[in-house]
Amino acid sequence: MKRLLILGCTGSIGTTTLDALRANPGLCEVAGLSCNSNFSVLPALAKEFGCDCVASPAATDAFRFQAEKAGLRVFTDVGELIRGSGSDLVLNGISGAAGLTATYTALNQGIDVALANKESMVMAGEILNNLAGQRGCRIIPVDSEHSAIYELVKAFGFQSIDKLIITASGGPFRNLSRSELKGITVERACGHPTWKMGRKISIDSATMANKGLEIIEAGRLFNVASQRIQAVIHPQSCVHSMVSLKNGQTYAQMSQPTMTFPILNAIFDGFGMEADRQFSPALFDVLSEVTLEFRRIDTERFPLVRCAYDCLNNGSWYPIVFNAADEIAVQAFVDGRIGFEEIDTSVVRILERASFTGTPETVEDVLMYDSLARELSRSVIC
Ligand code: NDP
Ligand code: MG
Numbered sequence: 001m002k003r004l005l006i007l008g009c010t011g012s013i014g015t016t017t018l019d020a021l022r023a024n025p026g027l028c029e030v031a032g033l034s035c036n037s038n039f040s041v042l043p044a045l046a047k048e049f050g051c052d053c054v055a056s057p058a059a060t061d062a063f064r065f066q067a068e069k070a071g072l073r074v075f076t077d078v079g080e081l082i083r084g085s086g087s088d089l090v091l092n093g094i095s096g097a098a099g100l101t102a103t104y105t106a107l108n109q110g111i112d113v114a115l116a117n118k119e120s121m122v123m124a125g126e127i128l129n130n131l132a133g134q135r136g137c138r139i140i141p142v143d144s145e146h147s148a149i150y151e152l153v154k155a156f157g158f159q160s161i162d163k164l165i166i167t168a169s170g171g172p173f174r175n176l177s178r179s180e181l182k183g184i185t186v187e188r189a190c191g192h193p194t195w196k197m198g199r200k201i202s203i204d205s206a207t208m209a210n211k212g213l214e215i216i217e218a219g220r221l222f223n224v225a226s227q228r229i230q231a232v233i234h235p236q237s238c239v240h241s242m243v244s245l246k247n248g249q250t251y252a253q254m255s256q257p258t259m260t261f262p263i264l265n266a267i268f269d270g271f272g273m274e275a276d277r278q279f280s281p282a283l284f285d286v287l288s289e290v291t292l293e294f295r296r297i298d299t300e301r302f303p304l305v306r307c308a309y310d311c312l313n314n315g316s317w318y319p320i321v322f323n324a325a326d327e328i329a330v331q332a333f334v335d336g337r338i339g340f341e342e343i344d345t346s347v348v349r350i351l352e353r354a355s356f357t358g359t360p361e362t363v364e365d366v367l368m369y370d371s372l373a374r375e376l377s378r379s380v381i382c
Contacts, residue, residue, distance in 0.1 A: 003031040008093030010035040012198045013116040031087035055081035079105040092117040110135040114266035116142035118217045124366045125220025140266045147262035148241035148253035165242040167234035171206040181341035194237035194257045212308025233295040316359045317369040324373035325350035
């Protein structure tokens with residue numbers, strides 16, 4: 001039976017994963033669990049899922065003392081948990097750049113990674129692909145669009161595919177003009193119309209920075225040039241991605257907007273597609289009177305989509321700057337230092353000012369460029 005290590009178990013991806021396992025006991029063993037500041041829930045979750053090791057970088061000495069007395073192994077370094085848990089699949093549901101080291105450590109150990117943390121591929125896609133190749137392990141996407149493409153590639157073969165088409169809901173403000181974005185609160189920005197997700201990715205969906213990250217993620221996961229990736233607005237979020245084949249036919253993957261399928265597909269290698277009903281969330285009802293719409297993305301209105309294409313084309317440190325600038329800008333918005341409408345304009349300004357030399361060749365290099373990009377971003381945003 002598969003031994004699954006769940007990183008970010010208290011987040012949106014983590015709790016959806018735990019709920020899917022709760023609904024289907026005995027599917028896989030949980031090898032360990034990690035989170036950050038919500039570490040107090042770890043002992044109860046470890047007991048429920050029968051594992052004996054947990055990690056949190058924020059764990060206090062008092063917590064460690066108590067948890068270790070109760071028989072748990074507690075790590076403050078997620079890398080140590082990965083090395084020590086004896087897992088054969090790591091589900092990385094950590095948010096932000098903090099997830100990169102975990103992806104790297106798991107692949108370096110030769111462990112397959114079910115990757116929700118898109119930042120890993122955005123920041124270090126080529127390095128991680130090479131590492132997975134050297135260690136003979138796989139990076140399996142969890143992001144719904146990429147999971148859909150992964151399954152479509154399995155169905156039709158990579159060689160037969162011409163173009164990847166990834167969909168975007170357009171977020172809660174897709175019908176607002178730029179001048180209507182003033183005064184938007186964090187709460188409104190997090191009110192995604194179709195998906196329930198963590199705060200950062202929800203805000204990123206509202207600016208479409210998320211689609212930008214996903215365009216770069218797709219380029220790196222599937223090793224395709226930007227011209228072969230098309231992103232379109234699809235407000236209903238039922239079609240998660242499409243592939244256009246070289247023979248002129250286009251195939252779509254559809255389901256209700258739920259992360260349960262991509263997570264189960266990643267853990268069980270397409271298992272979600274053959275799942276017994278009990279594994280499945282509500283089935284997609286073709287008679288539910290949903291009208292499927294597809295629209296071009298207006299990149300004047302959503303400039304980060306255009307920036308992401310540029311960053312994918314430029315390669316090198318550009319995607320790292322895109323990601324770091326967006327993390328800093330989103331945090332500034334959450335802290336009330338900039339308005340919602342200034343998130344994307346700040347990222348554009350930071351990218352215009354970035355002029356680093358060299359190219360990242362190792363994960364250490366990536367982290368160095370990331371910290372330079374954050375320094376620059378803080379000086380631009382103040
Ligand atoms: P959440 O904010 O809901 O959860 C983040 C998780 O990561 C929490 O468990 C958090 O722990 C943990 N964490 C945060 N910082 C650190 C750190 N420095 N070290 C270790 N653990 C940390 O995020 P989501 O679940 O929404 O997203 C997770 C990732 O998945 C992101 O990269 C996102 O882009 C991607 N993704 C998410 C989707 C979704 O539906 N939510 C869909 C597709 C991709 P704690 O609770 O203790 O703070
Ligand atoms: Mg996605």
